Amino acid sequence: MKITQDFHIHTHCSCDSANSSIDEIVKGCQAAGIKEFGISDHLHTKFNMPDLEIARKEFLEYGPVPGFHFGIEVTCATQWECEKIAKRDFASCFTCEVNGKPFQTMTPIDGIMYGGPANGPLMIDLTKEDMDRLGIEYVIGGVHKPNYTEQTIPTMIDDYFNQSCFLLNHELVNILAHPWEGLGFWSGYSIVTHDIADYRFDAFSKIPQEYWDELAHLLVSNHKLAELNRCNICNKRGDGIIARTTLEKMAEWREKGVKFTFGSDLHKGGYPLSGESSISECEKILEKYGFTDDDFAQPF
Numbered sequence: 464m465k466i467t468q469d470f471h472i473h474t475h476c477s478c479d480s481a482n483s484s485i486d487e488i489v490k491g492c493q494a495a496g497i498k499e500f501g502i503s504d505h506l507h508t509k510f511n512m513p514d515l516e517i518a519r520k521e522f523l524e525y526g527p528v529p530g531f532h533f534g535i536e537v538t539c540a541t542q543w544e545c546e547k548i549a550k551r552d553f554a555s556c557f558t559c560e561v562n563g564k565p566f567q568t569m570t571p572i573d574g575i576m577y578g579g580p581a582n583g584p585l586m587i588d589l590t591k592e593d594m595d596r597l598g599i600e601y602v603i604g605g606v607h608k609p610n611y612t613e614q615t616i617p618t619m620i621d622d623y624f625n626q627s628c629f630l631l632n633h634e635l636v637n638i639l640a641h642p643w644e645g646l647g648f649w650s651g652y653s654i655v656t657h658d659i660a661d662y663r664f665d666a667f668s669k670i671p672q673e674y675w676d677e678l679a680h681l682l683v684s685n686h687k688l689a690e691l692n693r694c695n696i697c698n699k700r701g702d703g704i705i706a707r708t709t710l711e712k713m714a715e716w717r718e719k720g721v722k723f724t725f726g727s728d729l730h731k732g733g734y735p736l737s738g739e740s741s742i743s744e745c746e747k748i749l750e751k752y753g754f755t756d757d758d759f760a761q762p763f
Contacts (some may be wrong), residue, residue: 464755466746468499470534470638470762471603471690471726476518477504478511478572481730485525491734495742499761501532503603507574508540508548508588519597534601534762535589536640539626541610542584544575562614564655579611582622585629587636594635601762603690603726604630605640609649616666619650624674631681637762638724639682641692642709643670647701664701667708675712679719688762689716693727696748697740710752717753722760
């Protein structure tokens with residue numbers, strides 16, 4: 464098979480560690496033979512909206528490129544944090560104790576990580592009016608943090624599942640980003656210990672089959688796409704359990720009628736033209752699990 468699309472790419476405008484310019488992205492995609500591609504910087508909450516406005520300005524200034532699109536990656540957020548951020552009432556959330564250890568942030572750039580009501584109402588901090596104003600062509604929806612639930616494997620699995628269902632039922636979301644990505648991280652407390660030993664790789668083997676089946680059902684019935692994310696399918700950590708589980712379950716989803724997009728999830732450095740997680744290596748991995756060109760669709 465040949466990967467000819469990439470709808471998950473971050474520019475230097477994104478609120479995290481991304482540092483690629485639009486020119487680097489366009490030339491890298493063209494060199495890799497990618498025909499349809501789009502930038503999709505993070506919007507965790509409206510706090511990140513100025514980043515998206517700059518990205519849109521640069522996108523327009525670069526000029527039209529065949530197959531080049533403007534998208535966005537939204538986080539499944541909570542009404543509680545979005546309301547606090549809208550009121551600029553978040554300073555008290557910057558310092559807290561997590562599993563007996565101090566945790567501190569300086570801004571709500573990634574949303575409000577701790578302090579909210581567990582299992583509260585979910586939302587994405589994006590409206591149809593925002594999309595029209597910024598010319599957003601497609602929306603990737605992802606789970607990036609807990610809904611203030613206890614960081615254990617059972618609670619995180621339920622939390623991730625509930626957030627994924629919310630995204631798949633949301634009218635503005637086109638693509639489910641990197642299903643279950645980060646589950647092992649949030650199932651332990653490596654966020655405060657910075658110790659890989661606290662990363663619960665075994666969480667991936669404990670996801671109930673009925674959860675996989677229900678997500679596949681929602682993807683098909685709601686006409687959404689699932690993302691085959693380069694950072695997941697090439698992930699060799701934890702004896703490869705993240706990549707193996709992702710690919711095996713995505714292959715099962717394929718047989719149930721799910722269609723996919725490919726996302727490099729590029730954050731830093733040049734476009735992945737070589738190395739262990741290059742586009743060509745992704746093609747080999749996907750071929751091994753039976754994927755063909757016909758399994759991919761566009762989110763428009």
